[in-house]
Amino acid sequence: xxxxxxxxxxxxxxxxxxxxxxxxxxxxxxxxxxxxxxxxxxxxxxxxxxxxxxxxxxxxxxxxxxxxxxxxxxxxxxxxxxxxxxxxxxxxxxxxxxxxxxxxxxxxxxxxxxxxxxxxxxxxxxxxxxxxxxxxxxxxxxxxxxxxxxxxxxxxxxxxxxxxxxxxxxxx
Amino acid sequence: xxxxxxxxxxxxxxxxxxxxxxxxxxxxxxxxxxxxxxxxxxxxxxxxxxxxxxxxxxxxxxxxxxxxxxxxxxxxxxxxxxxxxxxxxxxxxxxxxxxxxxxxxxxxxxxxxxxxxxxxxxxxxxxxxxxxxxxxxxxxxxxxxxxxxxxxxxxxxxxxxxxxxxxxxxxxxxxxxxxxxxxxxxxxxxxxxxx
Numbered sequence: 233x234x235x236x237x238x239x240x241x242x243x244x245x246x247x248x249x250x251x252x253x254x255x256x257x258x259x260x261x262x263x264x265x266x267x268x269x270x271x272x273x274x275x276x277x278x279x280x281x282x283x284x285x286x287x288x289x290x291x292x293x294x295x296x297x298x299x300x301x302x303x304x305x306x307x308x309x310x311x312x313x314x315x316x317x318x319x320x321x322x323x324x325x326x327x328x329x330x331x332x333x334x335x336x337x338x339x340x341x342x343x344x345x346x347x348x349x350x351x352x353x354x355x356x357x358x359x360x361x362x363x364x365x366x367x368x369x370x371x372x373x374x375x376x377x378x379x380x381x382x383x384x385x386x387x388x389x390x391x392x393x394x395x396x397x398x399x400x401x402x403x404x
Numbered sequence: 405x406x407x408x409x410x411x412x413x414x415x416x417x418x419x420x421x422x423x424x425x426x427x428x429x430x431x432x433x434x435x436x437x438x439x440x441x442x443x444x445x446x447x448x449x450x451x452x453x454x455x456x457x458x459x460x461x462x463x464x465x466x467x468x469x470x471x472x473x474x475x476x477x478x479x480x481x482x483x484x485x486x487x488x489x490x491x492x493x494x495x496x497x498x499x500x501x502x503x504x505x506x507x508x509x510x511x512x513x514x515x516x517x518x519x520x521x522x523x524x525x526x527x528x529x530x531x532x533x534x535x536x537x538x539x540x541x542x543x544x545x546x547x548x549x550x551x552x553x554x555x556x557x558x559x560x561x562x563x564x565x566x567x568x569x570x571x572x573x574x575x576x577x578x579x580x581x582x583x584x585x586x587x588x589x590x591x592x593x594x595x596x597x598x599x
Contacts, residue, residue, distance in 0.1 A: 258509075305527070320516060321523040333519065337512040 242285050251286025253331060254340045261295045261311040262287070265303050266322075276306035278327035310338055 241247050255262075264284070266276035280298055288296050308320040308330070318338065322330050340348075360367045373381035379391075389395050492498060563571050583596040 318513065318516060319520065321520045323523060323527060333516075337516045 239281075242282065248286055248289040251283070251290050252339075253283075253287050253290060253335045254345060255287075255291045255294055255338055256340055258312045258314070259291075259294055259310050259338055260313050261297070263297050263299065263309040263311070264306075265299045265309070266306040267301050267304075272324045273306045275325045275327050275330055276322050279322070279330045282327060283331050308334065 237243070264276065264280055266280060267273040268277070284296060284298070288294070305321070305323045307322055310318040310320070312318065320330075320334065320337070325333075356366070358368055361369055361371065364370065369375065371381065372378050379387070579598060581596065581598045584592050585594040587593050
């Protein structure tokens with residue numbers, strides 16, 4: 233069976249890409265304390281179930297830890313790199329509200345994200361040829377409709393250097 | 405397979421009678437130390453291509469100039485990159501931006517703090533309500549218990565088939581008079597005489 237788990241859509245790349253919380257560079261650790269039973273923890277449970285995969289996908293270098301049934305009320309705690317700790321109380325809140333709130337206080341805004349995307353696009357010019365790591369193509373022979381790589385198929389006689397020099401020498 | 409050598413090993417190799425100006429030594433290719441030289445190569449003395457001194461001088465000069473220019477350009481570009489990086493990290497604009505960000509961060513933290521306070525208030529109210537609920541439930545349980553006790557007490561005074569005769573006797577012996585008047589406080593005021 234290809235589908236695993238209760239909501240296998242959470243495992244699709246499309247779903248993960250849709251996540252819109254990108255943390256600021258200062259946030260290093262995120263901790264979620266919630267309870268497995270109880271009406272008040274329902275929002276936190278849904279948040280952990282649906283939104284945490286998206287968050288972790290978009291912030292691969294942030295450590296995300298979940299703690300169950302340690303405190304009577306659920307909360308989120310963020311540890312920034314200058315030692316500051318940000319506490320977010322989520323008792324009784326809906327998972328949509330929780331994610332919106334987190335995005336507002338610690339997420340990068342739309343404009344910042346767009347500026348970053350622009351900068352990244354400017355750095356990588358698709359017209360450049362070079363190593364695969366930095367450019368799309370390495371040689372013009374990879375493009376459809378261009379002369380194929382002489383390393384794989386021999387060039388026609390008329391295009392080789394030695395033939396041309398021979399012809400030029402024969403002419404004089 | 406053959407590498408141009410220079411330095412210490414040059415002196416040693418010069419003794420071994422090469423007739424050429426440039427010294428070449430063999431780097432191990434496919435064959436090991438103990439393998440004999442191939443039959444077609446026995447007695448071969450390799451001579452590198454002859455060098456035209458005039459051409460050499462001209463080429464050296466031109467290559468020197470070219471390499472100098474290229475090196476200069478590379479260093480120039482590298483320096484530009486470094487300067488840009490430095491400006492971005494520790495320039496005046498960067499400070500401005502950092503200050504702006506700190507400001508915004510403070511604002512957002514205050515917002516979060518307010519939100520937490522609001523949740524705290526709601527939680528206090530909720531906990532209070534729950535406590536009251538619990539108290540009320542306990543009280544109700546006690547009431548229920550008392551009522552049950554009361555019922556048990558009453559059950560003792562019920563008239564059953566065994567008690568029937570005895571209770572009839574008692575009722576006939578003690579006639580009760582229901583003709584009385586009460587005032588507003590509930591005290592009996594008047595009462596007729598029993599006949």
